[in-house]
Amino acid sequence: MTMSMTTPSDTVAKKNVAILGLAQAILGAQMPMIFTIGGLAGQSLASNPCFATLPISLIVGGSMLAATPISAIMQRWGRRAGFFTGAAFGAIGGLVGAYGLYLGSFPIFLLGSLLTGVYMSAHGFYRFAAADTASDAFRPKAISYVMAGGLAAAIIGPQLVKATSQAFVIPFLGTYLAVIAVNVLGAALFLFLDIPKPPVPSADSPKGRSRMELLKTPVIAVAVICAMVSYALMNLVMTSTPLAVVGCGFTEGNAADVVTWHVLAMYVPSFFTGHLIARFGVEKIVSAGLVILAGAGAVALQGVELENFFIALVLLGIGWNFGFIGATTMLAGAHESYERGRMQGLNDLLVFGGVTMASLASGGLMNCSGGSPVDGWNAVNMAMAPFLVLAGGALMWLILRPKEA
Numbered sequence: 001m002t003m004s005m006t007t008p009s010d011t012v013a014k015k016n017v018a019i020l021g022l023a024q025a026i027l028g029a030q031m032p033m034i035f036t037i038g039g040l041a042g043q044s045l046a047s048n049p050c051f052a053t054l055p056i057s058l059i060v061g062g063s064m065l066a067a068t069p070i071s072a073i074m075q076r077w078g079r080r081a082g083f084f085t086g087a088a089f090g091a092i093g094g095l096v097g098a099y100g101l102y103l104g105s106f107p108i109f110l111l112g113s114l115l116t117g118v119y120m121s122a123h124g125f126y127r128f129a130a131a132d133t134a135s136d137a138f139r140p141k142a143i144s145y146v147m148a149g150g151l152a153a154a155i156i157g158p159q160l161v162k163a164t165s166q167a168f169v170i171p172f173l174g175t176y177l178a179v180i181a182v183n184v185l186g187a188a189l190f191l192f193l194d195i196p197k198p199p200v201p202s203a204d205s206p207k208g209r210s211r212m213e214l215l216k217t218p219v220i221a222v223a224v225i226c227a228m229v230s231y232a233l234m235n236l237v238m239t240s241t242p243l244a245v246v247g248c249g250f251t252e253g254n255a256a257d258v259v260t261w262h263v264l265a266m267y268v269p270s271f272f273t274g275h276l277i278a279r280f281g282v283e284k285i286v287s288a289g290l291v292i293l294a295g296a297g298a299v300a301l302q303g304v305e306l307e308n309f310f311i312a313l314v315l316l317g318i319g320w321n322f323g324f325i326g327a328t329t330m331l332a333g334a335h336e337s338y339e340r341g342r343m344q345g346l347n348d349l350l351v352f353g354g355v356t357m358a359s360l361a362s363g364g365l366m367n368c369s370g371g372s373p374v375d376g377w378n379a380v381n382m383a384m385a386p387f388l389v390l391a392g393g394a395l396m397w398l399i400l401r402p403k404e405a
Contacts, residue, residue: 011140012194013134019193020126023083023337024149027186028123030090030179032157034059034116036259037165039243039363040252041172045106047114053239053363055097056112060235060359062117063124064352070121078197079129080190086122087187088117094179101173112176119183121348127325128344131332132195140282144274147267147325155261158256165252198340203262209327220343222398223330226286227351229391230323232358233293233384237300237316238262239359240366240380241309247373248304258309265317273325282326283399285314289322290392293384300381304374305319312381323391 035056043052074082097112104221127143134142139178160178167174241262242255277285296315302308335343362380369379 025152075341090119151266
């Protein structure tokens with residue numbers, strides 16, 4: 001099918017990539033902050049330990065529910081409006097979460113998590129926005145460079161957790177107040193974004209394929225499956241990691257360090273993932289990502305020493321990077337510009353629907369499988385296997401199927 005139109009110069013695209021990369025670094029710092037302490041805070045508030053990771057599940061669930069509306073906002077009013085909306089909800093979510101901690105109310109804390117999910121949804125569109133003004137040749141690099149902004153987030157977020165989690169008598173309250181500041185300050189970056197609003201379609205303009213027709217397109221179907229599996233399995237394991245680290249006798253600081261290295265591994269490869277895709281092809285990079293995810297599970301099952309956590313979570317981050325950026329690149333080149341709002345919203349609805357289920361399962365597997373944190377951690381990692389087989393099989397089918405003339 002026809003690829004998106006190229007631009008004569010990527011000057012504007014490079015400016016947008018720089019702004020979105022900064023947004024990934026500053027606004028994106030709230031995600032490792034919340035994922036580091038969300039389960040621990042939930043464990044302190046929930047009456048049943050099986051619900052400890054429910055705050056993280058609701059963040060992802062809120063992202064899933066917001067994906068289609070956020071995409072529609074961007075399609076009608078432009079990327080900037082969608083990103084401002086996300087940052088506003090990030091600040092409101094932090095405020096409500098802080099209030100829930102102050103009251104010791106688990107339901108109010110969960111509401112804050114749900115609202116934070118709207119930010120997470122908008123955050124997911126940074127990668128698509130990077131491709132909007134990029135030429136075909138620059139597109140995979142643009143996506144990759146924006147994702148690389150998460151490298152700074154990997155450092156900023158956990159360090160803010162260390163500085164703020166015990167700043168008040170109420171544990172973690174300071175971290176949620178810091179989340180508010182991150183959103184308010186980071187939102188100013190979008191004032192400088194230069195992405196034209198999508199043109200208002202005329203009566204005779206192409207309508208594009210329906211959602212079902214898009215999903216029946218082989219490249220799109222496999223891209224969505226690989227993105228879902230890569231993101232869901234990363235979330236499944238990462239959500240339980242702080243609980244597992246602390247449960248196995250280590251400190252909250254150790255847990256923050258493990259998450260730091262994990263998020264670094266998620267984003268450091270982004271400096272060269274786009275180049276690898278351009279050189280070796282997107283299917284090979286996605287395949288490598290799935291294999292590395294399997295390696296992460298294998299290392300985690302070898303033991304619960306601190307080095308096992310570090311190595312497994314580093315591999316988990318690299319596998320996510322290759323699998324998710326590769327799948328995003330596949331998707332970005334498989335639909336027309338006038339199908340963008342429909343397809344990208346549908347993609348993130350499905351991806352974060354899978355991530356929500358993984359996050360919900362993570363708490364149950366970690367806290368309610370077997371009689372110890374070790375048993376729960378092993379259950380979490382063994383649960384990866386069938387989904388890796390599914391994604392690997394789908395990718396193999398796409399590679400081997402006869403090419404259309």
